[in-house]
Amino acid sequence: MTSETVGFVGVGLMGHGMASNILKAGYPVTVIAHRNRAPVEDLVAKGATEAASMADIAACSIIHICAPGSPQVEAIVSELMPNMTPNAIIVDCSTSDPNSTMALAEGLEAAGFGMADAPLGGTPVQAEAGELATMVGAPDAVFARVKPVIAAWAGAIVHMGPSGAGHKMKLLNNFLAMGYAAMYSEALALSEKVGITTNQFDSVIRGSRMDCGFYQTFMGYAVEGNAEAHKFTLTNALKDMRYLEAMADGVALANPIGNAVKNSFALAHAAGGDGAEDYVPHLVDYVAKRNGVTRG
Template structure:
């Protein structure tokens, strides 16, 4: 039974807490590592999870370890550190990186772990902390077929839609492409709204034309929930993380000698916004930054 698979989870942030909660609630023996968000650790322990102090201890206690952190540098440290996952690894362990990471780093880590008898997979996420808590995230997986078959039951505990994209690294590549599309739209929305306001067209009027038409979508609706209703939690993904993902996209393009002028333009929009000191603001708030840069306001 899938419930007998021992799961480790590292990274109990806005997404990771909900994912880990679904795992323990659905019968998976869960081990977590101490985290600065004590409320998340305490919640999981109250549901039956075990707490350890190092990633090495998580690896030793688990069949599958999920990582959900902010960037590739953090993932590499978690794997390679003196008390990291590799230090506690055992043959048959599978490590699954659910972060949005640099595919070049993913492939490097997979190669390093192979001689230890450890399989590596990438399973980045789409949607928001709300869906993480509900267990209905989207997930795109890069893994060998046998590894995918092994990890899919555990992923199903927190994901409602799972796509096996291809081999290891392909999940992170697809995630960057997915984010390029959504963040590209965010940059376009922000610029279009600012230009509309400068041209005496109100955001509500702009929305009345787009909403319900062919250019409407779920991402547009959450973006506009901030613009029109000032709901700061409409889409809880930071500008700083967006800029990081677009830098990874640039590295992915560079690795294939691919010219990506649109990607660089979107990256510069978000990098410039982060440089104003608002990296911790959420993506829809880029509309205010672009408007202010053009001498106008949307509220």
């Protein structure tokens, strides 16, 4: 039986499935409620313990955090640290600013704790199935300790290097994904504007060399109308592209394409893109509307 105990902050769309699979792997899991009690109640029914406060979470030896971004992660770590046990490890599964991550890791190490950044690749469905991918930034000793727990919820685990490396790679990954979304949205608006329907466009691209898994997910909304084909919000997409921009600025790299992608999401957000309800494939509607195109 493992000696590790797992705390989990953020059992939402992704965190619920992850925590569920950690339970299945035999680890004691402590969770805490935020706004939505349903995931917590489900996990408690499966054997998890509900924390009365963050101090209960801090008593665990490996603590997962799934939060919207760096400001929230920083606040959570600040609340946890006074009550953490010696050698405890924070695993940040959020998509965070690498500069923040490296600063947090340095502070935690100085206080006798560890940190791993383990951002996620995949969907809530894959989270429930234990088939996420993750790219991990952590010192070797920290990675060795957290890897068995991460293996409970991830099918693919890549150790990228020291603290911050996982979040750097995640931003590059999301740059490609959000870049696809921006290009697909603009291409479909232009397609409709010149008299080629979305279905005609799809009939040429699907199955061709330009097809890919992200394309199929994106077109699950554009063609099939599945509003939940890819449950990643416009707000989070914009946040990630801002983090990418900051990462590029930090090494004095010109990133005009990254800026263009960011601005596509910024325009959608400014036009009313709701972080709670509008997902990345919905960008197609905002780009169409901005160009006077009515989608059927």
